Amino acid sequence: xxxxxxxxxxxxxxxxxxxxxxxxxxxxxxxxxxxxxxxxxxxxxxxxxxxxxxxxxxxxxxxxxxxxxxxxxxxxxxxxxxxxxxxxxxxxxxxxxxxxxxxxxxxxxxxxxxxxxxxxxxxxxxxxxxxxxxxxxxxxxxxxxxxxxxxxxxxxxxxxx
Amino acid sequence: xxxxxxxxxxxxxxxxxxxxxxxxxxxxxxxxxxxxxxxxxxxxxxxxxxxxxxxxxxxxxxxxxxxxxxxxxxxxxxxxxxxxxxxxxxxxxxxxxxxxxxxxxxxxxxxxxxxxxxxxxxxxxxxxxxxxxxxxxxxxxxxxxxxxxxxxxxxxxxxxxxxxxxxxxxxxxxxxxxxxxxxxxxxxxxxxxxxxxxxxxxxxxxxxxxxxxxxxxxxxxxxxxxxxxxxxxxxxxxxxxxxxxxxxxxxxxxxxxxxxxxxxxxxxxxxxxxxxxxxxxxxxxxxxxxxxxxxxxxxxxxxxxxxxxxxxxxxxxxxxxxxxxxxxxxxxxxxxxxxxx
Numbered sequence: 034x035x036x037x038x039x040x041x042x043x044x045x046x047x048x049x050x051x052x053x054x055x056x057x058x059x060x061x062x063x064x065x066x067x068x069x070x071x072x073x074x075x076x077x078x079x080x081x082x083x084x085x086x087x088x089x090x091x092x093x094x095x096x097x098x099x100x101x102x103x104x105x106x107x108x109x110x111x112x113x114x115x116x117x118x119x120x121x122x123x124x125x126x127x128x129x130x131x132x133x134x135x136x137x138x139x140x141x142x143x144x145x146x147x148x149x150x151x152x153x154x155x156x157x158x159x160x161x162x163x164x165x166x167x168x169x170x171x172x173x174x175x176x177x178x179x180x181x182x183x184x185x186x187x188x189x190x191x192x193x194x
Numbered sequence: 195x196x197x198x199x200x201x202x203x204x205x206x207x208x209x210x211x212x213x214x215x216x217x218x219x220x221x222x223x224x225x226x227x228x229x230x231x232x233x234x235x236x237x238x239x240x241x242x243x244x245x246x247x248x249x250x251x252x253x254x255x256x257x258x259x260x261x262x263x264x265x266x267x268x269x270x271x272x273x274x275x276x277x278x279x280x281x282x283x284x285x286x287x288x289x290x291x292x293x294x295x296x297x298x299x300x301x302x303x304x305x306x307x308x309x310x311x312x313x314x315x316x317x318x319x320x321x322x323x324x325x326x327x328x329x330x331x332x333x334x335x336x337x338x339x340x341x342x343x344x345x346x347x348x349x350x351x352x353x354x355x356x357x358x359x360x361x362x363x364x365x366x367x368x369x370x371x372x373x374x375x376x377x378x379x380x381x382x383x384x385x386x387x388x389x390x391x392x393x394x395x396x397x398x399x400x401x402x403x404x405x406x407x408x409x410x411x412x413x414x415x416x417x418x419x420x421x422x423x424x425x426x427x428x429x430x431x432x433x434x435x436x437x438x439x440x441x442x443x444x445x446x447x448x449x450x451x452x453x454x455x456x457x458x459x460x461x462x463x464x465x466x467x468x469x470x471x472x473x474x475x476x477x478x479x480x481x482x483x484x485x486x487x488x489x490x491x492x493x494x495x496x497x498x499x500x501x502x503x504x505x506x507x508x509x510x511x512x513x514x515x516x517x518x519x520x521x522x523x524x525x526x527x528x529x530x531x532x533x534x535x
Binding site for chain 1: 230234236237241396
């Protein structure tokens with residue numbers, strides 16, 4: 034039997050077998066996704082850039098309960114609030130430091146009025162110092178821009194929550 | 195006097211005509227390597243760098259690489275011997291290019307048709323190891339030194355098996371002149387030397403892979419153990435020279451396998467029609483098959499352990515070549531087969 038093994042190794046049998054595997058892969062379909070042109074599908078629960086939502090009548094949802102500020106494990110959220118003329122409690126300042134944020138999604142889970150949400154935007158960047166802190170106006174603007182997608186994702190995921 | 199000047203100019207022109215296509219081939223060989231290995235691993239490989247917004251499957255990638263390497267700084271390690279440090283890549287490249295002088299690309303298409311062509315090539319490819327050793331020593335780095343030591347031991351071991359394989363060719367062809375070796379294989383695929391010299395052919399090519407320090411014999415570089423081996427301290431254009439030399443040597447080994455075992459520029463089946471004529475196209479086609487094999491090996495095989503390399507070289511290849519030299523000698527003496535009659 035040993036002599037058989039010698040002949041097998043002299044005939045380079047296993048090396049040829051290995052080469053036939055790589056040779057087959059040469060012609061197989063490639064797994065690569067050419068990123069900027071092609072993208073992988075994203076989950077409805079994707080946790081990307083933050084946004085503040087509004088009600089359909091244009092009123093902002095946030096009631097300054099500060100649950101998100103309290104639950105945030107990275108202390109990325111800063112909220113100041115006061116009474117508005119009509120007597121309701123509203124935020125005067127709502128800031129998220131994206132360098133501190135760990136995108137855990139606790140703020141979204143804790144929010145009683147579905148105001149702060151994590152959108153599926155994951156391609157963003159800052160061009161100068163200080164731009165990492167998003168203020169209330171920016172967050173609301175993101176929410177206005179993506180309201181349709183945000184609502185759709187929440188709708189799809191509703192029965193599992 | 196005038197005649198001699200013209201001879202020099204004419205020879206220089208011929209050298210340029212060989213070296214320029216060679217450098218271009220090396221450039222696209224690196225691109226082909228990344229593409230082919232990528233394909234074999236289920237990836238795309240470089241497919242982005244193009245010209246004027248057209249991607250062209252990444253065909254401009256080698257030029258981007260060359261520009262990058264040329265504009266980078268050459269860093270000298272502390273306490274390195276600067277003269278030797280710069281001499282090493284030059285030796286590597288010079289010997290790699292010098293060997294091309296005797297390569298017959300087609301019938302009569304050769305720069306220097308010298309009689310001892312085979313010995314000259316063996317000498318040139320062996321001299322290349324000095325570049326490696328000097329680079330490892332002059333770098334003043336332990337990894338570089340280890341890489342150089344490994345490379346030296348490996349090349350010395352495989353040189354012997356390679357030399358014996360060439361002795362078989364020498365017996366079969368009865369000449370050291372590369373053009374005559376090709377002409378001794380006249381008459382179709384059955385007359386090529388790879389049939390009577392089959393084990394020598396395999397051993398020659400594998401030794402060639404070991405001699406050029408390519409996978410699976412790349413312990414001299416061994417990136418997982420000694421970073422990059424002998425050229426770990428090199429950067430910029432000095433590194434580019436090593437790169438160029440290594441790839442030129444790989445192409446050289448492919449060319450020699452073609453010339454000595456696969457009938458050089460001779461056609462597969464000689465006939466009156468256009469594809470039955472000997473031409474440089476046959477030579478290039480056969481060479482590119484061997485060049486592809488290099489990449490295929492690299493995509494397939496894991497690196498040999500050092501003791502396995504030594505065992506393979508000394509205890510397997512050398513005995514087999516010696517035995518087969520005797521077989522070839524007997525075949526030759528008794529004029530057996532279509533090859534020696």
